Amino acid sequence: MAVSTAKNMPPDGHGLALGVDLGGTKIELALVAADGTIRHRCRVETEADAGADRVIEDITKAGKELIEGASSSGSGAPTAVGAGVAGQIDSHAGIVRTTPNLEGWDDVPLASRLEEAFGVPAAITNDLNAITLGEQAHGAGKGYDDLVVVFVGTGVGGGVITGGRLVEGTGGYAGEIGHTTLIADGRDCTCRSRGCLEAYVGGWAIAARARDAAREDEAAGKELVRLGGSIGSIEEITAETVDRAATAGDPLARRLIEETGRLLGFGLVSVIHTFNPRRVVLGGGVIDGMPDLVPTATEVVQENAMKVFLENLEIAPAALGDDAGVIGAARWARIRGAGTTSEDT
């Protein structure tokens, strides 16, 4: 199969792996076959404020129920477990270092906790790396050895495959495309920096820029609020408000979306000049909700990237939707958890 060309990603084997996508509001779990198909799945709510022990208990309980249910329908047990977690994840040591959305998760050795719980090798990585591995094996990045995935949701995350290998960095934290500089010393970001890509095009940042613009031109702001619907004041503007107002023809909202697309384009120019990817995959809630961003950003790339970088470049939408995280986490488990050069089980 196509992914066998990926150099640190040997051909997938035939066993099941348990993939876990641990988000701030829900935990997706799936038993994933080596060909990337989800055989059994479940979802539980994340007790984001309850601390790591409780959430790991919830994962263990849900995972074991999933495995038992699958077993009663004839499935074998998973041979590895993998998890993708939003935050800074030491993928080498298997430790969750910090998470933006979960309380009490600093320096949690999640991989060893999952190994204890399930009795099979475990591996963890950050959520966007898991998505990238999923899209590369079975989605919009299938067959691509030089691939960048950028997801624009409330925040902006990324994952990179270069020469067939996931870029991890010395601590496993690499690929924070959302926190590359877009405007030096610019708007405050949620990380420690200023002027990051996320601080302009993330959902929270689109909302903040819209509120700033609405305050600056109050008449235009009130019109945006009116056409954006279901809110009463400028201070309540969200990215969804901007989207609705733009759809209703509001000029300020349209200008904000146009600007956002152009800014995203300049962020993609950075990524393209850095990695010379064959394919850039775009996904996430903001991209899905504001599809006009993609052609605008693509136009900026076409106008600004060096020509040799454009020769084989494709910009494509993510293909696996919410499934990418669990599929990629399971794949990561198979790659890392096997502890050998083969994913076969």
Add this chain to the structure above:
Amino acid sequence: MAVSTAKNMPPDGHGLALGVDLGGTKIELALVAADGTIRHRCRVETEADAGADRVIEDITKAGKELIEGASSSGSGAPTAVGAGVAGQIDSHAGIVRTTPNLEGWDDVPLASRLEEAFGVPAAITNDLNAITLGEQAHGAGKGYDDLVVVFVGTGVGGGVITGGRLVEGTGGYAGEIGHTTLIADGRDCTCRSRGCLEAYVGGWAIAARARDAAREDEAAGKELVRLGGSIGSIEEITAETVDRAATAGDPLARRLIEETGRLLGFGLVSVIHTFNPRRVVLGGGVIDGMPDLVPTATEVVQENAMKVFLENLEIAPAALGDDAGVIGAARWARIRGAGTTSEDT
């Protein structure tokens, strides 16, 4: 030796390789031992306007003379030849695609031309990749598997090693750190984009920013010109003028250098959040000439990069000076030219 841990870079062998550093003004050639020591060397001027055929003839002549001279002092013949060339280099196909400093070099199959000339396998890459390979094997990046090299001269170039491997990208053009966005839609760059790191901190850009600032505040500009010495007007300001004026205490020049250091720092934040390197190596004429840039940029990194990225990060000066290019080109030849998993000859 330490580099044996680098995953696509097997232990160096014992044979000599010919390294060529093809620049816009001079061509450096060296016979380099597998341990990275230069055994024999020479330098010729680049006939930058004479076209590729003539320059390749010059390389061939100088290389053969170097090999003959080395032979008469007991050296063996090189078993591979490698070249680093400024520009967009298809390192996979061995083709120089475009060069900023040489006339008539579009789509020149330099690797096969060098193979014909010297009768040994040849490999080419861009000049900064060669420098990066040199610094990683035998200089400031020695023993580091996650390494970013940024050179600030007239232009800004970069090279990246991640997980022990050079980042090449699908066409071999990756690592253009100088052309990542620093200020979206900002100052015109020499590439097709606007607002690149190079367009603010490259030598030509420091000069352009200084001329703009001097025009904006003519009294301050005249003082900068006076203290910068040896020029008559604002239009003649170069990066060296700014450097000299700053050394003489000129406030505008000092402000420009402070700003440049801060801008470089935000560029490094991008690189650090993207690659999570263990070490960032800084070099090039502007860094050498304005050493204050480094502490200023480092301060911005310390203040703005996410903390987990700072834990093991080192920022270090390049160690091999002008030798890095030929040493790295020879190493690339050994890695690629051997066509096997061993560099031994």
